[in-house]
Amino acid sequence: MSDSLDLGEPPQPKGAAYRVLARKYRPQTFRELIGQDAMVTTLANAIKRDRLAHAFLLTGVRGVGKTSTARLIAKALNCIGPDGQGGPTIDPCGVCEPCRAIAEGRHIDVIEMDAASHTGIDDIREIIEASRYAAVSARYKIYIIDEVHMLSKAAFNGLLKTLEEPPGHVKFLFATTEVNKVPVTVLSRCQRFDLKRIPADLLAGHFAEVSRAEGVEAEPDALALVARAAEGSARDGLSILDQAIAHAGIEGGAVTADAVRDMLGLSDRGAIRTLFGKLLEGDAAGALANLRQQYDLGVDPTAVLKTLLETVHGATLVKIGADMAGTGQAAEERAALTDWATALSFPALHRLWQLLLKGHDEVARAALPIETAEMALLRVIHASSLPDPGELARQIASGGVPAPATGQGAAPAAPAASAPTAEAVLPATLRDVHTLLDASDRMRLAVDVWHRLRVVSFAFPEIILSNLTPLPADLPKELAAELRVLTGKTWKVTLSPTAGDPTLAEQSAAAEEATRAAVLATPMVAAALAAFPGAELKDYKLAGGFQA
The missing domain is CATH 3.40.50.300 (P-loop containing nucleotide triphosphate hydrolases)
Incomplete structure (x- = not known):
């Protein structure tokens, strides 16, 4: 019996190292x-x-x-x-x-x-x-x-x-x-x-040539997914394709779209189309069930929101007439985008984009991603049931929707200025005095009347003003003299240590604030602010018949 060890067959020479x-x-x-x-x-x-x-x-x-x-x-x-x-x-x-x-x-x-x-x-x-x-x-x-x-x-x-x-x-x-x-x-x-990012259609064509050169069968939709995941980078795309080919060797030889989608952890485009349809239908239970199904398959909730954003963006591009043939999308997806672009208005698409974008940001930093994603989708569905702001505006303008009444805490509207007439030239309020001074180019005195004076009592021929807020020493005498010139009557302007009414400037600011509050409370504005979180009312123009 030989004591020598049987080492088996001698090692075979290794082939050339694989190049990615x-x-x-x-x-x-x-x-x-x-x-x-x-x-x-x-x-x-x-x-x-x-x-x-x-x-x-x-x-x-x-x-x-x-x-x-x-x-x-x-x-x-x-x-x-x-x-x-x-x-x-x-x-x-x-x-x-x-x-x-x-x-x-x-x-x-x-x-x-x-x-x-x-x-x-x-x-x-x-x-x-x-x-x-x-x-x-x-x-x-x-x-x-x-x-x-x-x-x-x-x-x-x-x-x-x-x-x-x-x-x-x-x-x-x-x-x-x-x-x-x-x-x-x-x-x-x-x-x-x-150097520019390489368009997805060029990348998909390049990857098709590489697949043929490697003797690998690849579905066009699979190559389109690889091209989109590459984000304009040929090297990144080839690395993904390399991985997909290796994966296909295990699964059966062909690079399929489903295999690439599973490998990359992407949301199934068909499932996303179904989910988007349920959002538009307002089917809350169906939308949440679809989201949970994708989550159970290992899809990141952030990826779901991202794909929904891509869907809204694609529908918007179709609506403006953009050519989607070179985007690497499947024919059924382009058909769905065309249907949605026809059914949805630009305001609806923009509202969907804002709501989904906010939801995506919230999910990305949330401690409970799937729960946050569910709440984001419910917010989208809830917003879809709100009245359309444009339609509400038309109804309010036509009187179909009653405008809100002034609340109890709102400041009363300032009385309208009444210019003196030939039969009644005497001012009855401090605002009438301001109107007279402003019309007579007494600008400096008119400014003082607007911003400084607080009326304790106003009854011809005497005006009593509060001096709790310091006034120029010669202001009462100057005001009485100007009123005599403008009205032809003798006026007496005196001061009292009594709190008077708010200044005209303060009354005007209160009235403006009350009107703004009433505008914010209208269904039109309330719907717009609810649909676009973080939006602010910058300016407004009141329609006829509106009362604050």
Whole structure:
């Protein structure tokens, strides 16, 4: 019997390491760079006319192709063509040594630096020193600095002089997701390109090509979900697609919309359409049951509110005539949006948006998310049963709805001013005195009468005023003299240490407040304030027949 151990079959050589889709399908030419046509056109014209800037700044959200674009620019500037005789071109050949070396990240004259881990002045000093020397084998020595906003203030300052007057053989390519953190002194020395979010329809088409290249069957609705979840980022979308393909390998091979929805924890669009319909019908029990069903399946209540907001937004876009064909939505969803857009008015859509948006914010920070979501949906249903403010306004204007009477605590309306007539020229109230003075251009005295005087007694020929609030010493005498001139009668104005009536200004303010309170109490305004939490009454115009 042998004492040797049986180790089984010898280990097999491992295959090449798997490359994730986000790396495998990085664009290798400008034609493969999707969604950035304006930038590609500008670069192509600059290369054709030999008007290349010495520094480029590429900005945009994550995953739109900033670093890939920087490498493509490096290839375009250093490509020598298959025959070795070519010059800078917007269509690098991809087969010459510079193109292959740059694509593989091994070209000695194309230096990439991550500013997130090389933030100091010493790192920039190395670049400055090295930039003085000509390129070893390439046409241009190119520095690609990713996340450039992470550089320190000293590093930025150290780079400025070289960035403004670099040697002719040097090009700088900067990439950042936070351009607002890059100093203006750096921005002014660069040619800036803002890379846009990639539209969902372009992403869905790109993901379809990737799926075919990978030999994976994928439903169009599944790819549309991936594209929408990517939020304009090709890299994020490819990462999600990678995960979906792995998930499909377990489930049976095809990437389905249901599998993607479950993987991402998204609300089922059919369930959301059902829930939205129940909200519009005012079916509280059905709406809460639908919400609980989704919650039991693991859907976050915040995601439900978010999808309802997207539904309202989509219906509003359809109502204004927007083309929804390229949004990655299923045909049945577009049909439902069209129906809702036809049935709902703009005020109703705006009210739904405000109510759901408030509910979403409350759920996002609530200690009891599902309970808060239920209360938010009930508020939407309750608001739908309130009277329409516009209809109430028309009814009030036509007298169909009685206006509220003045409350017991409201201040009485100020008496209307009555100008003296030929038969009765004597003023009967202090307001009549103010009207006389105002009409006679006695503005200073009219202002004093409005804001200062408190009447104790008013009966011709004597006016008694309260002096509990100090008055100018000559005011009584001046007022009596003006009244004699205006009325032709002799008046006596005296003071008394007795509390008088409120000033005319105070009476007017009280009347205004009473009217405002009555306006706030009308069904029209009350409905509007209930429908839009946090709204305020800024101004109003009273319809005929309104009484406060």
